[in-house]
Amino acid sequence: xxxDPKASQAQMEKIVSLCKRRGFIYQSSEIYGxxxxxxxxxxxxxxxxxxxxxxxxxxxxxxxxDVVGLDATIIMHPDIWKASGHVDxxxxxxxxxxxxxxxxxxxxxxxxxxxxxxxxxxxxxxEPGTLALNTGDLLKWAKGKGKQLAPNLALVxxxxxxxxxxxxxxxxxxxxxxxREYFLYLATEQKAAAGxxxxxxxxxxxxxxxxxxxLMFRSHYGPIESDDNxxxxxxxxxxxxxxxxxxxxxxxxVKVPFGIGQIGKAFRNEITPRNYTFRSREFxxxxxxxxxxxxxxxRLIYGEVAQWHEGADLSEPQPxxxxxxxxxxxxxxxxxxxxxxGLGRDVLDYYWQSKDELAHYATATVDILFKFPFGxxxxxxxxxxxxxxxxxxxxxxxxxxxxxDEELREAVKKLTDEQKKDFIAEVQEEWNDCNKSRxxxxxxxDKLLTxxxxxxxxxxxxxxxxxxxxxxxxxxxxxxxxxxVNGKVETRxxxxxxxxxxxxxxxxxxxxxxxxxxxxxxxxxxxxLKKHMNxxxxxxxAIGRRYARQDEVGTPFGVTIDFETCGEKGPxxxxxxxxxxxxxxxxxxxKISELLGKLLPLVS
RNA sequence: GCGGGAAUAACUCAGUGGUAGAGUGUCAGCUUCCCAAGCUGAAGGUCGCGGGUUCGAAUCCCGUUUCCCGCUCCA
Numbered sequence: 001x002x003x004d005p006k007a008s009q010a011q012m013e014k015i016v017s018l019c020k021r022r023g024f025i026y027q028s029s030e031i032y033g034x035x036x037x038x039x040x041x042x043x044x045x046x047x048x049x050x051x052x053x054x055x056x057x058x059x060x061x062x063x064x065x066d067v068v069g070l071d072a073t074i075i076m077h078p079d080i081w082k083a084s085g086h087v088d089x090x091x092x093x094x095x096x097x098x099x100x101x102x103x104x105x106x107x108x109x110x111x112x113x114x115x116x117x118x119x120x121x122x123x124x125x126x127e128p129g130t131l132a133l134n135t136g137d138l139l140k141w142a143k144g145k146g147k148q149l150a151p152n153l154a155l156v157x158x159x160x161x162x163x164x165x166x167x168x169x170x171x172x173x174x175x176x177x178x179x180r181e182y183f184l185y186l187a188t189e190q191k192a193a194a195g196x197x198x199x200x201x202x203x204x205x206x207x208x209x210x211x212x213x214x215l216m217f218r219s220h221y222g223p224i225e226s227d228d229n230x231x232x233x234x235x236x237x238x239x240x241x242x243x244x245x246x247x248x249x250x251x252x253x254v255k256v257p258f259g260i261g262q263i264g265k266a267f268r269n270e271i272t273p274r275n276y277t278f279r280s281r282e283f284x285x286x287x288x289x290x291x292x293x294x295x296x297x298x299r300l301i302y303g304e305v306a307q308w309h310e311g312a313d314l315s316e317p318q319p320x321x322x323x324x325x326x327x328x329x330x331x332x333x334x335x336x337x338x339x340x341x342g343l344g345r346d347v348l349d350y351y352w353q354s355k356d357e358l359a360h361y362a363t364a365t366v367d368i369l370f371k372f373p374f375g376x377x378x379x380x381x382x383x384x385x386x387x388x389x390x391x392x393x394x395x396x397x398x399x400x401x402x403x404x405d406e407e408l409r410e411a412v413k414k415l416t417d418e419q420k421k422d423f424i425a426e427v428q429e430e431w432n433d434c435n436k437s438r439x440x441x442x443x444x445x446d447k448l449l450t451x452x453x454x455x456x457x458x459x460x461x462x463x464x465x466x467x468x469x470x471x472x473x474x475x476x477x478x479x480x481x482x483x484x485v486n487g488k489v490e491t492r493x494x495x496x497x498x499x500x501x502x503x504x505x506x507x508x509x510x511x512x513x514x515x516x517x518x519x520x521x522x523x524x525x526x527x528x529l530k531k532h533m534n535x536x537x538x539x540x541x542a543i544g545r546r547y548a549r550q551d552e553v554g555t556p557f558g559v560t561i562d563f564e565t566c567g568e569k570g571p572x573x574x575x576x577x578x579x580x581x582x583x584x585x586x587x588x589x590x591k592i593s594e595l596l597g598k599l600l601p602l603v604s
Numbered sequence: 605g606c607g608g609g610a611a612u613a614a615c616u617c618a619g620u621g622g623u624a625g626a627g628u629g630u631c632a633g634c635u636u637c638c639c640a641a642g643c644u645g646a647a648g649g650u651c652g653c654g655g656g657u658u659c660g661a662a663u664c665c666c667g668u669u670u671c672c673c674g675c676u677c678c679a
Contacts, residue, residue, distance in 0.1 A: 016671090020614080021615050094676075102606085103676045104676080268679090270678095272675090274673095274677085462679060464679035490640065492639095512635080541640085543637060544638070545639080545640045547640085580639085
C-alpha cells in the first residue's frame with residue numbers, strides 16, 4: 001500500500017475494475033445509470049461477505065457461552081429513534097460559504113471559528129471581556145491583516161459601512177450580547193436590509209442559511225402517508241438490541257455479564273458517499289452489545305474493581321472487572337479476530353478518542369482503523385456507553401429494563417447499615433465529580449441496596465461488514481511481474497485472501513478435457529469436496545491459465561487430476577492428485593482420500 | 605449541496621464532424637498441456653442518458669445521472 005496519493009488512487013482503480021470484472025462488486029442499478037451510494041455484491045463478493053459474516057457470528061456468539069444472537073427488523077417504532085437521539089442529532093444543519101464554497105456544520109460553526117487565525121487576531125482587538133468598541137484598531141486591522149486572513153469579511157471589504165451599524169446600535173444602547181454576536185456585526189455590511197450575516201470561518205464570506213441534512217431514511221408504514229405513520233430505516237442495528245434487551249434477558253437464561261450480537265443492514269443518507277463501498281448509504285453492520293455490571297456493583301460484591309495497567313492479562317474475563325477492563329478486553333478480542341482473517345497489526349491502527357471528542361453517551365471509545373489505499377480509516381468502533389441507552393429506552397418506553405442480581409443481593413445482605421451509608425456517600429461524591437446529581441446517585445444506590453437491581457452498563461464493539469470486505473479485498477490485492485513460457489513479461493494479479501475468507505477454496509481441474517477418464521475423475525473429486533467447501537470446477541483452457549484465473553479471484557488451493565491419478569505411471573501414484581498452493585506456487589502429491597482432511601482445517 | 609476531472613465492448617483504452625476500432629478477457633474446436641502456450645473460429649457496442657446545432661454528432665453546445673478528487677462525514 002503506497003502512501004503516494006496517485007499510486008494509491010491507481011491501485012483503487014485496479015481493484016474496482018477487478019471487482020467488477022470478476023464479479024465481486026457491481027454498482028447498484030447499473031443498467032439504469034446507477035444510484036449514488038449503493039453497491040451490489042456479485043457471486044464472489046456474496047461468498048466473501050458470507051464468509052466474513054459467518055466468521056464474526058461464530059466467533060462472537062456460537063463459540064462463546066456469554067453471547068447470544070438477535071435478528072431484529074429494520075423498521076421499528078419511530079419513538080426508538082427519538083429515545084436514542086437519532087431524530088435530533090442525525091439532522092445536522094449545514095451551511096455553505098457563498099464565496100469559498102466550503103461546507104460547515106452549523107452546530108460546529110463557533111468552535112471552528114475559534115481555531116481560525118483571523119478570528120483570533122480580531123478577538124485580540126475586540127477585548128472579549130468588555131466587547132468595547134475600538135474603531136480605530138478595527139479599521140487598521142481591516143486594511144492590514146484582515147486583507148490577508150479574511151478577504152471576504154464585510155469588515156475588510158467595506159469597513160466604514162460595516163462598522164457604522166455597530167456604532168449606531170451601541171449608541172442606541174444595544175451592545176452585542178457576546179463575542180459571537182460581535183462577529184456577526186463585523187460580517188454584516190447591510191444589517192437593516194438583510195439581517196445578520198454569519199461569517200465563513202475560512203474566508204469571512206457570507207454563509208447560506210443552515211439547511212437541515214437528515215441522515216435517516218424516512219418512510220411510512222401503512223398504505224396512507226401521513227405525519228402519524230412516519231417511520232425510519234434504522235441507521236444502526238444497535239438500538240434493536242437495547243429495545244429487546246429485557247426479552248432476551250428473560251427468555252435466554254443469561255446473567256450479567258453477557259452480550260447480544262446482531263448482524264444486519266443499516267441505512268444512512270450520507271451527504272457524500274465516497275471511497276468505493278467504504279461510505280455507502282445502505283450497509284451492513286456487525287454489532288455486539290455486551291452488558292456488564294456497573295463498577296459500583298462490582299465494588300459491592302468483590303470489594304474493589306480490578307484496575308487496568310499496561311500488560312494486564314486480558315485473555316480470560318474476570319468477575320471483578322469493571323468497564324475499563326471489559327473495554328480493553330474487547331479491543332483485544334476484536335484485534336485477535338482481525339488477525340485470524342489475515343489483517344495483522346501491520347495494517348491495523350488504533351485511535352483512542354480523547355475525553356472532549358467523546359459523544360455525550362460514551363465514557364471511552366477506540367476506533368480500530370485499517371490502512372486502506374485511500375487512507376487509514378475506521379473499520380470498527382468500540383465504545384463504552386455506560387447505561388445511556390437502556391436509561392433512554394426505559395424513560396421513553398416507561399418499561400423497567402433493570403435486572404435483578406442474585407450475587408448482589410447476597411453481598412448486600414452482609415453489609416452493616418454503617419457500611420451502606422458510607423457506600424452511598426462515596427458514590428454520591430464520585431457522581432458529583434462527574435457532573436451527575438447526588439439525588440440520582442442516591443436513587444441508584446437505593447435500588448442496589450434494597451432491590452439488588454440496576455441497569456447494566458454496556459461495551460459496544462460495532463463493525464462494518466462492507467468496510468471489512470473492502471479492507472480484505474484491498475489487503476489481498478497484489479501484482480506480480482512474471483514471464484510466461486515464451487519469456488513475455490506480464491503483470492499478474494493475485495488476491496492473497498486468507499483461506500478462511502476466500503470466496504472459492506479450491507479449484508478442481510482435469511489436466512485435459514478431451515480425456516473422459518480425467519474428466520470423470522475430476523468430477524468425482526469435485527463432488528467429494530463441494531459438500532464441505534465452495535469449489536470451482538474448470539476444464540477449459542491450458543492448465544496454467546486456469547491456475548492464473550483462480551489466483552486472480554484468490555482461490556488458495558488448486559487440485560489437478562492427471563494421468564498419474566488414473567494409474568498410468570504405476571499403482572503408487574494411482575488416486576493421487578496435484579495440490580497446488582496459490583501463494584507459493586508449490587505443488588504436492590496428495591491421495592484423494594486424504595484431500596478433505598488436509599484442506600478442511602485450512603479453510604475453516 | 606458546492607467546485608474540478610471522467611464516462612466508447614465484460615476490463616483497459618484509441619478514435620476532434622463523414623461506414624465504431626485495438627489489446628486483454630469470454631465462448632467453441634484441435635492438442636498426454638502443471639503455471640495467462642500455440643493454432644482455428646465465434647459472440648459481444650442504444651459511444652452513460654435526454655435535448656439542441658448540423659445534410660450528417662462518439663466528436664460541438666445545454667441539461668442530467670453515475671464514478672473519481674477536494675470541502676464535510678465516521679460502521
